[in-house]
Amino acid sequence: MSLEKLSVNRAFGGELTKYKFKSEVLGGTFAQFNLFLPANAAYGKVPVLFYLSGLTCTEDNATQKGCFLGPAAQEGIALIFPDTSPRGAGIEGEADDWQFGVGAGFYVDATNPKFAKHYNMLSFVTRELPEVVQAAGVPIDFTRQSIFGHSMGGHGALTIYLNSVLKGTKVYRSASAFSPISNPTKCPWGERAFTGFLQGGIEEARDKYDATELIAKMSKEPLHILIDYGTGDNFYKQGQLLPENFLKVARDVGYDEVQVRVRSQEGYDHSYYFISTFGADHIHCMFFLPYLVTENDSPVPIKVHANFLKA
């Protein structure tokens, strides 16, 4: 599991490094990821924010187009950008559909025998990748980690976070998402993924891989969630995202906008122009220092920064 360094770029006073390693949970394929360390990591361990990308993306899309590195440097936190699936597994048909398979791992652990050896992005993101980074001596404090993502990656971030809260493991301090697939058992993307990756299909997914189903099971455990979606997003219009379902259930369960904030952004689409517009908000809101440096797990109001866009 040794890390190979593929490239280094200095950025915003810190460093962005691309790594590669042989992944056990992805069936022995080689996995690449990007890691941003802020300047202050030279003086001690820093908190970390995982970013999960959407369909068709690699570890590069968000590092290049998200405008996340500047805000992360300002907050003094690390960012980790995994890929979206195993690469080179060699499974028949795995790259035939941009919505499933290569570039579309959906952050699940596959139970369908055809995919079970390689398609385990859930274990990759939550277990193997943090272990590998930690073993390499990277100055990250994994007791202070959080997770966000876009579209399929928003689905990943929300379900990983909610599962960690439900299990009481408190691994992640917060989750946020741009245009997440919020109720995947009820949309074509989720149906395609779950019937493909899971032996039990959609029924098997309901319990573990659907943010709307998961929040319905909550009993007022403290939450810290921010979601943005654009009203001009074609995938939203097509019913692939369904943030309204997630919001309705969250309110029914009793979460207010301090704990679960869902913002509708007029006219924005599904692209990185949308993501980069609100990326600083997500990083600053979810990572303001008081929340991360204390061990206090009671809910903290989401501090929405002064934003010229709202003026």
Next chain:
Amino acid sequence: MSLEKLSVNRAFGGELTKYKFKSEVLGGTFAQFNLFLPANAAYGKVPVLFYLSGLTCTEDNATQKGCFLGPAAQEGIALIFPDTSPRGAGIEGEADDWQFGVGAGFYVDATNPKFAKHYNMLSFVTRELPEVVQAAGVPIDFTRQSIFGHSMGGHGALTIYLNSVLKGTKVYRSASAFSPISNPTKCPWGERAFTGFLQGGIEEARDKYDATELIAKMSKEPLHILIDYGTGDNFYKQGQLLPENFLKVARDVGYDEVQVRVRSQEGYDHSYYFISTFGADHIHCMFFLPYLVTENDSPVPIKVHANFLKA
């Protein structure tokens, strides 16, 4: 010369639009460019900043990777991103070398008959493109324009600006550049470009297309220039950029760091990670409002914003 709208993305409260039109000065080929308009353009004309991209780039690299749109929205200015050469001219061998021809127009007007019909990026950027945008009724105030760029585009921005100052036309209020090709008659990139595009070769270029030669001709005309380059930039190390030549001549002529500021950035490379790190600086420094809204053309100190990177 009517504009065709290819796409629109909402971003940072404004809109990014990709346009296409048949360019006369590029020999009847179709030219694409991106235009960002901030929200305030709905209420009146706004100043504009042209961005000239580097070798191999199109109109998209900087819009996607530069992190410029947020700072432009904050300042309330428009951005225009032209392509780097004509496309589809059909000249033999024009796409054989990434350093010359397609994607590498060098912001000159070609005099070599082989290229003279199509390769006129200087006239395109300074004349045809502003005219087309103005004719389309886009709310831009072209009495308040400025120009910046990267590498080959930094060369373009500096030479276009310095020529406008030397001619007394005062078309541009300022110029800034990331890792510009600063003395192209003395580097391989410039030699290749000038011997290819210009009938008179390097001798013809010296008078018009070399920033270091141009600033040597100044007689203390007020200037407003900012340059950043990275000490880890391989092209800098190879002697393709030579910002030190430009700086030396600028100081010899008598320009101080208020009028010509050249900053060496430790460890940064030639990539958009470098550009995006200092992009906000360039936009805020060169476009602070007092400079643009007054008709005062006397030199104004470059206001370097409080920058967390320097702390």
